[in-house]
Amino acid sequence: MTQLLRRICLTPLAVAGLLLTAVSAESVAQPAGPLPELLRSTHVHGLVVDRSDPGRLLIATHHGLHALQIESGKVSPLSENRDDLMGFTPHPENAKVLYASGHPARGGNLGFIASADGGRTWEMLSAGVGGPVDFHQMDVSKADPEVIYGNHSGLQVSRDSGRTWNRVGPPPDGMIDLAASARDVARLYAATQQGLLVSGDGGQTWQPAHLLRRPVSMVEVTADGMVYAFMVGSGLMRTEEPSLNWQTVSNDFGDRYLLHLAVAPGDRSRLFASTQHNELLASQDGGETWQLLAAP
Secondary structure, eight states: OHHHHTOOOOOHHHHHHHHHHHHHHHTSOOOOEEHHHHHHHSOEEEEEEOTTOTTEEEEEETTEEEEEETTTTEEEESSSOOOEEEEEEEOSSOTTOEEEEEEOTTSSOOOEEEESSTTSOOEEEEOOTTSSOOOSEEEEOSSOTTOEEEESSSEEEESSTTSSOEEEEOOOTTEEEEEEOSSOTTOEEEEETTEEEEESSTTSSOEESSSOOOOEEEEEEOTTSEEEEEETTTEEEEEETTOOOOEEEEOOOTTOOEEEEEEOTTOTTOEEEEETTSOEEEESSTTSSOEEEEOO
16 A cells, blocks of 8 residues: 555735736636546546536646546646645635645745635635645545644644644555545545544544545545545445545456546536546446546
8 A cells, every 4th residue: 555655705916817827817818638548647636527518527637727528538737737736625615726736847835825816726715834835635624614724844724715724643654545524624624655544633633434444545525425435345335424434336346446526516416536547537426326527
């Protein structure tokens, strides 16, 4: 499992900056290309089904944010920005607001960044504690979207939509992914090398969320309270908050494990996922069966 360890209300001034940059970004035509070409050229770091266009999948990568038109299979960059976007997560209510962290193309760390125009332009809202941070694991609370959790040199929390941050404490050992509850602002889930964990106090303490202590490669919570996790050897599992009675959705993945999962808002039957092989998969039956969208 060593590969898992490698997995990897703005201020008026900020809004003005975003708008000015947007004019420049939109003036440049962005060519669409085949999805396999994108997957050969970069790594997927996050997936989101666009709330404003359910036929579009947003793909955060090592080289910027791209939009896949699912029906045509064509993908195009959303702007000229080619930063390495980590911790990619959407606002659970506002379709235009996206959050990320990671690394600028020139090197260093991005801090906590936000887009108010669906990913065309980005602004650093905060350097974070000890920053600029690089939140590889980050999520927005669906119970209170002003609360955001991120992991960089310890677990951090913001209670004002990312403007200021405080340190919570150390993350669980071997943490791979982080997800915030849709029911309780203090409830968190962590996918780790040692298993699936849950916290009821905002990440200060953790308990097992599953009887099996196998590596878990991803965890995702939808806005309506469905929790998905991929456990190596057990496959894709789900439960509905606050229950921890997990059901196996599918274990027909061969040697694959899922690194990122996106569920279409308002339609649990439509799921998209990326694997450790940088493949993109799609399901139309809630995750029971999967089809290969594209591979590198």
